Amino acid sequence: MLTGERPTGPLHLGHYFGTIRERVRLQQAGVEMFLVLADYQVITDRDTTDNVRENVHGAVLDYLAAGIDPERTTIFTHSSIPALNQLLLPFLSLVTEAELHRNPTVKSEYAASGRALSGLLLTYPVHQAADILFCKGNLVPVGKDNLPHVEMTRVIARRFNERYGELFPVPDALVTATPEVPGLDGRKMSKSYGNAISLSMTxxxxxxxxxxxxxxxxxxxxxxxxxxxxxxxxxxxxxxxxxxxxxxxxxxxxxxxxxxxxxxxxxxxxxxxxxxxxxxxxxAADGELVRSVLRRGNERANAEAEATLDEVREAMGTVYC
CATH class of the missing domain: 1.10.240.10 (Tyrosyl-Transfer RNA Synthetase)
Known part of the structure; x- marks a missing residue:
């Protein structure tokens, strides 16, 4: 299973009741889980990565405090896995520009910003496909509003398999019946709205x-x-x-x-x-703990991504020596 979030600010009660609690339950049920802190995706709709290091470290502490076990769940950062990001190039060849523009997240972000789409935002659904497929993920927990992202991943997996031979599982969405936690103003709880109760608050x-x-x-x-x-x-x-x-x-x-x-x-x-x-x-009193967790998680994720990229190159006929 692949799951995660963008480290755009402190995790809050909405994250806990919406996703973290369910991850702990699935981990305890024996599901192999990769948990990505998608730091590259922070800049899909932002101009800066200010505070991203603080947000990543804080998220890891929140995960551990909530019961995520780094020995059973691989916690890693997007930018630390080069082979994962290399999958973006062949995956982009499998989708059309029109399909990217039709994605609901891309359309809503464009409508909200009122400015031209960056290439990174336009290809955001394909980045998510690489996140899911690098570890051969076959289960993706999502809310109903994120089903189009999983469908894009399913399309890419099928098209790759049809063109180059069976390699990727076609993942299924696990539609979670998670409660929507409103922010303190009644809107959706969100870091960007300033209406959240952070897990790390005193x-x-x-x-x-x-x-x-x-x-x-x-x-x-x-x-x-x-x-x-x-x-x-x-x-x-x-x-x-x-x-x-x-x-x-x-x-x-x-x-x-x-x-x-x-x-x-x-x-x-x-x-x-x-x-x-x-x-x-x-x-938090152990100043080395978060770095140790990320080092081990990044090592495991890198090994998985490199093995998958080698298989992709072999399937595509781009191994030359």
Whole structure:
């Protein structure tokens, strides 16, 4: 299985409930997992890689604190695997420009930015195909909105196999029923929106972030995401941490008002994250740990990518000596 994310900022509760918790479960079930920190992909829609090193190191600490075991899961950085990135060239020959332009992520990023597409952003789906296929990935966990990326990978795998002989598995998407964790303003929790509760926040920072949430003047607490986005976001966040439904929690808070809800939410989040934060502090005390994890993960990923690239060259008839 191939999974991962772009290190564009600190990981947050949305990452934990959306993906990290499921990765730990699959790891414990014995699934062989490659976890990519796609640092090259940071610049698909950004002008700079400021803070990328800090974000990568922080993500590794978050993974380890949440239960990802680097002995069973290969954690690696995109830019450290040259053979993986070399797969991009033959893969690009298998898709058309029109197919790239039709990809929903490419279209939405273009619409949001209002500027010309970079070559890197346009070829983003093919980069993802290389990420998946370098390790012969046959299972890709995604939300429904990312199914087109897996379909592009399936197309590339089939076309390569038809042209050069059977080499790659045609991967299946594992559509995860992960809860969508709203940000503190009711929109999707996102680093770019500034509405996220980071896993690495201190308890005090968590309380302050929750206290800043805009709510309303209505005393009775109800769950209504459309009419009451701030209140409903707090209810959803606290409910996930308490393992209850937002409606049940709303009934519990009742007429106590928004300040009481914020107090309940801050306590729920801090209590839930306390064990992970303690493990993270302990892990961070070893200044060499993250570098060691990445070195070992990059070594394993490089060996896998080089073996796959050798097979691709052999299949294409481009081995000359």
């Amino acid at each position: 308890p005090e920072e968590t309380v302050a972030a929750i206290r800043r949430t805009r709510t309303d003047q209505e005393r009775r607490i109800t769950f209504d995401p459309e009419a009451r986005p701030g209140v409903s976001a707090l209810l959803t966040t606290a409910a996930l941490c308490l393992d209850v439904t937002p409606a049940e929690l709303a009934d519990d808070v009742g007429d106590a008002g928004s300040n009481a809800l914020k107090t309940v939410t801050a306590a729920a989040v801090n209590d839930f994250l306390a064990p992970m934060r303690e493990r993270r502090r302990s892990l």
